[in-house]
Amino acid sequence: MGNTKTKTVEHHGLALDWAAGHGPITGALSATTGAYAVATVGTLAHMPPTWALAVGTVGAIGHTASGLRQKLAARTIGARAASWLLGSGWTTWALATGPLNWAALGSLAVIGVGMGAAARATGLYEEARELEALAAAERQVARELSAERRQIAAEWVDRVQRVCGxxxxxxxxxxxxxxxxxxxxxxxxxxxxxxxxxxxxxxxxxxxxxxxxxxxxxxxxxxxxxxxxxxxxTVNVLAAEVPYPSDYSALSVHTGIPWGYRTNADEILTYLREQCALVVGPTGSGKTNMVHVILAGFARAKDILTWVIDLNAGSAGLPWVRPAMQAGAGEAVRPGIDWLASTHEEALLMLDAALRIGLYRKRAYQDLMAKANTDLLPVSHEIPQIMIVIDEGAEILTSNDPETRKLAKKILEVIRMLRAMGLRTVLTALGATGAVLGNVMIRREAKTRVALTGGATEGMDLSKLFPGARGLRIEQAPHKGTGFMGTPESPAGLFGTWRILPTQISEIVHATSERHPRLDAVSAKAAGPDYARRWDHARTAWINDHEPSLPAPDTDTTAPAARTGGGLNLSAHRTPAQAPAATAADGVDAEFERLIAAEFTTPNAARDQKPPRPGLNLSAHRDEDNAARQAALTLLIAAGPEGTGASAIARQLDRYGTTRQTVAGWLKAWTDEGEAIRIGTGTKTRYVHHTHAPESPDEG
Structure with missing residues (x-):
């Protein structure tokens, strides 16, 4: 017969679900039509009328037993039994007298309407009974819970009366x-x-x-x-180590940055748009981990740029930079922080740039603030807030070292002057002592305060850190990563911070790479070359320099010269070999430079530099030209998407004596090399660095 084929037939129109249960109307209709069909067929077949009555009686008994088993209401059971008896009674009468007359049809219709009304009424009654049963159960639970609460309340009323009077x-x-x-x-x-x-x-x-x-x-x-x-x-939730949450969703300085959790497991949010913060913790209390938790929150924010100052070899910021430096070719990864300073010199450059940005924002954004009807700079992804995290910054403010005091002065200027322009600080300290908290500026501006105790009592005067707070005892927070935290929104109390490990830091850097804002063009222009060249090889070589620093070579010129022949050279241990001059092209991860910021420049000028030699320097003019050319390129980058022209650059290079014609030649050369893009003609000609050019193709 061949293969049997199955054909799918599509039905259109009303779809009937024969497996569905009956409602009040369909149930009554089914019962009446069934009774009429039985009566009609039974009349034609001469069925004894008593058979219908017997069937109805059995149905009524069965539904009564089923209703009792289901614990239905008496009226529901009675209505169902009555429906069976009425239906069977009408069928018996119709079999005896004939169903094909108006009296039989009319009475059957009346019975059907009565069945439907009874089914509807009993259905509503059963729903009400069910809801009442649920409500009664809830009231019982509430009574039990209320009794427990009343007992607890009574105990604490007695306790407060006994202890506090x-x-x-x-x-x-x-x-x-x-x-x-x-x-x-x-x-x-x-x-x-x-x-x-x-x-x-x-x-x-x-x-x-x-x-x-x-x-x-x-x-x-x-x-x-x-x-x-x-x-x-009643349960010590601070005893266990809790990992940093795996949710890296976007945050904002306006909606709060989580720093830890209370004893009731609620997150503590810090609102740092106008506030500074102070984190205190002795060695071993988990302060470094806390700094990384803070940096993690800032990295997740879409409107915060983070600058870090750590004079201890930059250790606080290194884990947030290295994932970007170690990214593979073609992988777009930006560091978790925007600038890292590990020396006094770099920190001074950072703080000077911050002050220039804040003061320039006050002038440049007057129209924007007037339009927004506010005296605070509207911080957003386009105009980000700058958070400067200074590890052991409180100690910097109290230091007597002349170089450190220069940093302290500039830190206080940032804290004092730049609140409205979106520059705030987070300082850390080793202890809550009078020396650290003696500065009025810190006490006034750092309204968000953290004390990580780890059980340490030396140098942890909580009454100085949280004046007015009562009942805070260091013994209450003996575990690492726990302590006390107070904000203007949340009074000082016990808290714990999450544990964050290097692997998770790397995950956060990769997950938030595309979310980081870039410094707005106005601020980048004010920051100048110090900011634009912050990731230059000459300023970041120390990150990948794993060679131990050697003592300065002996200045004795009578030392014998190193031999070039074979054999053991014992003088090598005494006089280290002169390392070749570092250039921007040697050992630089070009991919890292391209991806970190749009303000990078080509290392051509640095490649031309040579180490200074004693005696007459005939290359001084060439070096000066290189410096002027490099400064001009930096100004082109700092100009941003709006670009600049030869005259504007020449005016800012007065100290080099550079003419407009010279700058125009450089711009033409950069345009030919693809470093810059020319826009417009004639007097409206301007040049834009390729990293800021609109619709520029991806760089390889």
Whole structure:
């Protein structure tokens, strides 16, 4: 017969689900039509009428038993049994008298309507019974929970009365979703009693409640001055090490940056648009880890550029730079921070650039602030905020070293002058001492404060760091990475920070690479060459320089010259060989330079530089020309997408004595080489560096 083929037939029109249950209308219709069909067929077949009555009786008994098993209401069971008996009774009568008359049809219609109405009524009644049963169960749970809460509230009313001599009236008690504690909202007694009376006895309340170590009973202000909130922690969530969250979603300086979590597992957000921050922690308390958590939050933000000053070999910023330097060819990875300074000289360049940016923004963005009707610079992805993280910066401010005092002066100028223009600082310190906190500027501007104790008591005066806070004891935070944190939005209290490892830092750098903003053109112009050349090889060679630094060579000119023949050269241990002059082309990862920032320049000028030689320097004029050419290229880059012209560049090179014709020749040469792009003609001619050119093709 050949192969059997299956044909799919598509049906159009009303789709009937024969497996679906009946509602009040379809059920009544099914019952009445069924009864009419039985009566008609039974009349033609001369069926005994009593058979229909017997079937209806059996159906009524079966549905009654089923309803009892399902614990249905009596009216529901009665309605179903009555439907069977009425249907079978009508069928019996119709079999005896004949179904083909108006009396039979009319009575059947009345029975059908009655069945539908009864089914609808019983259905609504059963739904109401079910809802009432659920509500009763919820009320029972609430009564049990309320009883537990009333017991806890009564215990703490007695406890506060016993320890503090105050009679509270508890208004509410909220159990934390994490099941690690609860919060009591209570009304203070009349007579001018404030929450401080309870806050200063936090330690005694915790001891009276027999709370575990690391758990506290902390009192803080309520919704008004006559109310108090008592946060009681019953589980020490700070004892365990918690990894940094794997959610690297975008953040903003306006919506807050998470720095840690409270004892109730709630995240603590810092709002640093107008605030500075101070992080204090002795050695071994987890301060370096905290710095990396801070940098991770800044890296995730879409409107923050992070600059880091760490005079300890730049160790705080290196993990955020190296993933970009080690990226493979063609992989677009930008570092997690925008500038890293590891020396006094580089830090001075950074701070000078910050001051120039802030002062220039005050003039350049007046129209923007007027349009936004605000005296604060509208920070966004296009105009990012600059956060300067200074590791052990508080110690810099208290140092007596002349070079360090120069840094301290500029740090204080940034803190004092540039709040409105979106430049803020995060300082760290080794201890909360009077020397560190003696500066009025720090106490006034650093409203976000962190004290990582790690159980250390030396040099950790919490009363100086958190004036006015009561009941803070170092013993409450003995674990590494735990301590106390206070912000203007959240009073000082216990907190813990996440553990972040180098592997996760690398993940964050890669995940947020495309999210980092670039310095706006106005600020880049103000920052000048110091910012544009921040990733030059000459200024970042130390990152990849793993050779130990050797002592300065002996200046004794009578030392014998190194032999060129074979054999053992013992003088090599005494006089290190002179290393060749470093150039911008030697050992530079070109891909890294291309991807980190748009402000990079070609290393042609640096390649022409030679180490200075004693005696008459006949190449001085050539070196000066190279310096002027390099400065002109830097100005072209700093001009951004708007570009600049030969006259504008020549005016800024007065100190070199460079003429406009010379600059025009350089611009023409750069245009021929593809380094610059010419836009416009005649008097409207301007040049744009290729990294800022619109719709420029990707660089290989």
């Amino acid at each position: 105050i009679t509270l009236r508890v208004l509410a008690l909220e159990m934390w979703p994490t099941n690690t504690g609860f919060t009591i909202d209570a009304e203070l007694p009349p007579g001018g009693i404030t929450y401080d009376r309870i806050a200063k006895e936090n330690a005694r309340l915790s001891a009276d409640a027999r709370l575990p170590h690391g758990c506290t009973a902390a009192a803080c202000p309520g919704i008004d001055q006559g109310r108090v909130l008592i946060d009681v922690t």
